[in-house]
Amino acid sequence: MTGVQDPSVQIHAAAETPRGYGSMKRKEDARFVRGRGQYVDDVVLPGMLHGAVLRSPVAHARLTAVDTSAAEAHPKVHAVITGETLAGLGLAWMPTLSQDTQAVLATDKVRFQGQEIAFVVADDKYAARDALDLIDVQYEPIDPVIDARRALDPGTPVVRDDQEGRTDNHIFDWSSGDATRTDAVFAEAEAADDQLVVAADVLYPRVHPAPLETCGAIADMDPVTGKLTLWTTTQAPHAHRTLYAIVAGLPEHKIRVVSPDIGGGFGNKVGIYPGYVCAIVGSIVTGRPVKWMEDRSENLMSTSFARDYHMRGEVAVTRDGRLRAVRVHVLADHGAFNATAQPTKFPAGFFGVFTGSYDLEAAHCTVTGVYTNKASGGVAYACSFRITEAVYLIERMVDVVAHDLGMDPAELRKRNLLRPDQFPYRSPTGWEYDSGDYLHTLEVALEKAGYPELRAEQADRRRRREAGERVDLMGIGLSFFTEAVGAGPRRTMDILGLGMADGAELRVHPTGKAVLRISVQSQGQGHETTFAQIAAAELGMSPDDIEVVHGDTDQTPFGLGTYGSRSTPVSGAATAIVARKVRERARIVASAMLEVSPDDLEWNDGRWQVVGDPEASRSLAEIAMAAHSNLELPDGVEGHLDATCVYNPPNLTYPCGAYVCVVDVDPGTGAVHIRRFVAVDDCGVRINPMIVEGQIHGGLADGVGMALMQGIAFDLDGNCLGGSMMDYLLPTALECPSWELGETVTPSPHHPIGAKGVGESATVGSPPAVVNAVIDALAPFGVRHADMPLTPAAVWSASRGRPLRTDLAIT
Amino acid sequence: MQVPAQFAYEKAATVDEALALLARHGPESLVIAGGHSLLPMMKLRLAEPSTLVDINGLAELAHIRVAGDEVRFGALVRHAALLASPVAREHFPILTDAERVIADPIVRNRGTVGGSLCQADPSEDLSAAFSALRASVVIRSAGGERVVPVREFHRGPYETAVEHGELLVEVRVPIRPGIGSAYLKVERRAGDWAVASAGAVISLEGDTVRDVGIGLSAVGAPHFVAPEAEDALRGGPATDEAFAAAGRVAAEHCSPSADQRGPVDYKRHLVSELVTRTLRQATARARGED
Amino acid sequence: MQITVTVNGAPTTRDVEPRLLLTHFLRDELRLTGTHWGCDTTNCGACVVRLDGVPVKSCTVLAVMADGAAVDTVEGLAHGAELDPVQEGFVTCHGLQCGFCTPGMLMTTRALLDREPDPSPATIREAISGQICRCTGYENIVRSVRWAAEKQHTAEVAP
DSSP: OTTOOOTTOOOOOSOOOOOSOSOOOOTTHHHHTTTOOOBGGGOOOTTOEEEEEEEOSSSSEEEEEEEOHHHHTSTTEEEEEEHHHHHHHTOSEEEOTTSOEEESSOSSEEOSTTOEEEEEEESSHHHHHHHHTTOEEEEEEOOOOOOGGGTTSTTOOOTTTTSTTOOSOEEEEEEEEOHHHHHHHHHHHHHOTTEEEEEEEEEEEEEOOOOSSOOEEEEEEOTTTOOEEEEEOOSOHHHHHHHHHHHHOOOGGGEEEEOOBOSOOTTTTSSOOHHHHHHHHHHHHHSSOEEEEOOHHHHHHHSOEEEEEEEEEEEEEETTSOEEEEEEEEEEEOTTSOOOOSOTTOTTTTGGGTTTTBOOSEEEEEEEEEOOSSOOEESOSSOTTTHHHHHHHHHHHHHHHHHHHTOOHHHHHHHHBOOGGGOSEEOTTSOEEOOOOHHHHHHHHHHHHTHHHHHHHHHHHHHHHHTTOOOOEEEEEEEEEEOOBSOOOTTTOEETTEESOEEEEEEEOTTSOEEEEESOOOSSSOHHHHHHHHHHHHHTOOGGGEEEEOSBTTTSOOBOOSOTTOIIIIIIHHHHHHHHHHHHHHHHHHHHHHTSOGGGEEEETTEEEETTEEEEEEEHHHHHHHHTTTOOOOTTOOSSEEEEEEEOOSSOBOOEEEEEEEEEEOTTTOOEEEEEEEEEEEOBSOSSHHHHHHHHHHHHHHHHHHHHTOOOOBOTTOOBTTOSTTTSOOOOTTTSOOOEEEEOOOOOTTSTTOBOOOTTHHHHHHHHHHHHHHHHHTGGGTOOOOOSOOOHHHHHHHHTTOOOOTTBOOO | OOOOOOOEEEEOSSHHHHHHHHHHHOTTEEEESSOTTHHHHHHTTSOOOSEEEEOTTOGGGOOEEEETTEEEEETTOBHHHHHHOHHHHHHOHHHHHHHHTSSOHHHHTTOBHHHHHHHOOTTOHHHHHHHHTTOEEEEEETTEEEEEEHHHHEEETTEESOOTTOEEEEEEEEOOTTEEEEEEEEOSSTTSOOSEEEEEEEEEETTEEEEEEEEEESSOOGGGBOHHHHHHHTTSBOOHHHHHHHHHHHHHHOOOOOBTTBOHHHHHHHHHHHHHHHHHHHHHHHTTOO | OEEEEEETTEEEEEEOOTTOBHHHIIIIISOOTTSOOOOSSSOSOTTEEEETTEEEEGGGSBGGGGTTSEEEOGGGTSBTTBOOHHHHHHHHTTOOSSOSSHHHHHHHHHHHHHHOSSOOHHHHHHHTTTSOOSSSTTHHHHHHHHHHHHHHHHHHHOO
16 A cells, blocks of 8 residues: 555555545634634734834845934834844844845845844834834945846846855756757757747746735743744744744744644745744843734735746747657746745756656756845745746747647647656656646546637637727637646655655544644645545544644644645645554454454444444444543553554655636737636545635636736836735736636545645646737737736737836836 | 824814814825825825824715706715716716726725825826816815816826815816717726726717817826817817827827836827727717717 | 724724724724734725725724724624624635635625625626635635525525
């Protein structure tokens, strides 16, 4: 049996087909719809003070003076902490998740607009904000490095001159795949008459996850016990605890991280931000709890952004539409600190899966990371560690190829998708895809969309337009994505040395009710329901009888948390395994109760029964009571009914999907209207289909947002042009169509319940579908590519042959 | 969350009381109605008034009524009320069109007509619509009332004819039989400020344009109007070609700036496109075809 | 200054600074933390409450401006143990995930149904277009409100 980690437990049950899955109302909603959720900002502790952060208005400047005396004199101010204060404690800089350092509060210079300079602790948040105006900071401006494409030019100012000996803004070079082989295929394609090389420059702009709840923390350092309790918006409470122990030198057993209800994360709440550290220091300094909640501009301007990949893609293809090889170079803008959050050995995240869903002979990519005077981040928005960028690139390139070949993009995909008999499939860059039936999934989507009819309508529209009628342009966009989620196997994947395994603990109480403790952290995914369903299915119980505990490091087993769509692939597996362990323990107790050998028992509908004798059986509740009673158990068997496990995934899981987007574009204004969106996802076995569909809906809206409006540009002075929700636009109900979903189910062969994870699939898969649709609509203008976000201005400009550069201010 | 600096607060029950409070608290005091422009600026500390004079209690300013040959809109009419107003829809569909795309439904519940005009944001929509309609505003001070044409009301971005110690109390729009009007806005997303918007009011004599008003927003058109395009059209034929030509004239004479909503050439193009479209739609409405 | 606001039916008197935002009055003074905030610029709608019955963004209303008025928040929606149909609809149709936008969405859509008991999906989308949900992609919110409308209709025609 794959997936079982603990050799002491043998799984006897013959059929592992889970029961008890299905749509059910979420347990957590009872509190949410009554306004009784408890988010960090809802928590009030006795004697609590409030913090506020002073931030740099400029992108690059030497700090020559920070005068806090007037702020300190404010009657409601308890402390003002500066970089100098922190330097005295050795905390002015903290390590990042990418083996770099990041300033907590600036000491030498500021490196992006919005960087943290000082932290005020006051009686209330109004007074804390007032006191920020009383701090006087002197700046000596330095030319900022804003255009990533110029960051490595000779003579460019050095962003990270804090690093000794550094003379440029180069962070790393990383490559994947076989360069020699790939170059050979490209050379052949260039030489052969029946082949060609297609190239395009594709930007995945900087975006921000912008969960509706901003980031924040309440630090409560008990001066007597020395115990720090940190209420915080984190997707990874255990990893944060360990990191605080490392960063601050606090003993790990004296740190308790509580992550209560989280108002959306999407990767924004993986990193440790300076404000959290400041709140901790503020509590240490004042001896009282200190709350810090960032405002929206702080959230958008300083916490982890995502993407910012400047990609050049090349495809070697035969003229009859066989994709042979892909070659990619990426310039990665990491901002002022290299703080991308991904497994240590993957500086470009999982971008290596850029070969997508296609059967290629060879592939190679290089990624160059650079520093600029912008906020740090890169991996932080439902991206499955940069698979968003990888899928966007390949799916855009496939459409560019279709355009250049004059081929239907659906047909081109059909010719090149991996076939079912190729699984498990080892990609040219070394990833082992677990399962899939890609052509089937694509065909379900095309059928659902009515693809031939849509193409016929489009042709008719184009004819009418050519005849002079005022009609909108119509575009049809496809994408086919393969995701790689559930990081990950600990032999290759760790974060700062912490292997990416997750624990689970399950205890059945004497009356047959259970408590499941998990290490992952819901931010809206419905773990309290789904994980109860997983355990319930294994134990023949009602999910209502299982309480799921999460979000408190004192209460739950260690694990790395929720991001990269890893909850179900990793922690879901841990939950199934721990429930199976409990079931096996129950079997031993039942054998003692029934006075038969465990081998004579079979599991039947939530009961252990003597094989062939339904009358001789015991329910789990009866067994639980007996396990806690004075029943004599076999030698070596402890009483009670519980188990723990740590799940180390043998591989990633590989969900896939086929999306079809239909748009209408007003050629006179460039405005895009999304008429339809069909999404067929294959995420393996679905535990709670209602929740799965909800996850997909949300990701599709993200795709619409990124494709059409989200995007953070900077002017050349380094001003962030997406620093509020007035400027950084998120889609509303009016931009989103009524989603049309379909499904195929190809279970993961190595996951205990065949599930694959779905949290980020739609965010990964939908942007290329929308962009491909818009570009398809613009085909009459000869457009083959334009960069996101495709605002009306970007669409119109592309149609006039003057595509906008969307990473910089429009001039 | 961002929070405003400290200020004193006064609530006025009548226009006279509001004027007296403004006089008493001096030039650093500001009027607050819906507050949906002012409070965000105060939260950002871009505005730090010493005193706010709350005029939400001035029920006398919440009217929409026909008086003779004009419709009078009280300054405290909420956007939602204007959007829902059958009187507005009957006489000035341009206002209904504009209201439908101003901010969002919740903001419209609170924001006011007078507040929008007085804020004088260069991308504000009602300013363009009322300018196209050749409305006038009534400004009251302790010394009495004065009536100012909307086309003379705006003195520049965020600057109007309302002096400290004065209150905009009413907008008056002349009713002209047989006119048609329309408003269109291009936005990056529902609720966003305009990339560009245009409104047109047209009255026809047969197939000839008797008179026309063209309002523009977000494109640097002085007083939110396109007088050159109006002149080009007036007295000429009401044809698609003439509308397109007027659009080109309007595009030439406005002065948009580049920002994240678009480059200058695009905004000029939009002016041309939207002026043409609104003229077509206004004409169709004037002819009862829409 | 001293203000009296009738919050969820109960007159409540507090002494507040004029600059106190209504959101903070509810959250910090009255500990009604169901009303959230998500932006500072009146864009997200997490803070929507009803002021004299009308949905408003409470981050852009001063508490003093609500003096003498009635404010209704998500905490007042249910009637004891019985959920309001919109609350029930959101639970039944998975109209929420992280729950952060939910109170604002509930208050807006309750007001919508009070005004328009049988709204079309397009009308519902328009009504919530000033509010951002980052999780649901809105479709299930629309379904939730339709569900509530139908439930109310059934309840009304039942004998």
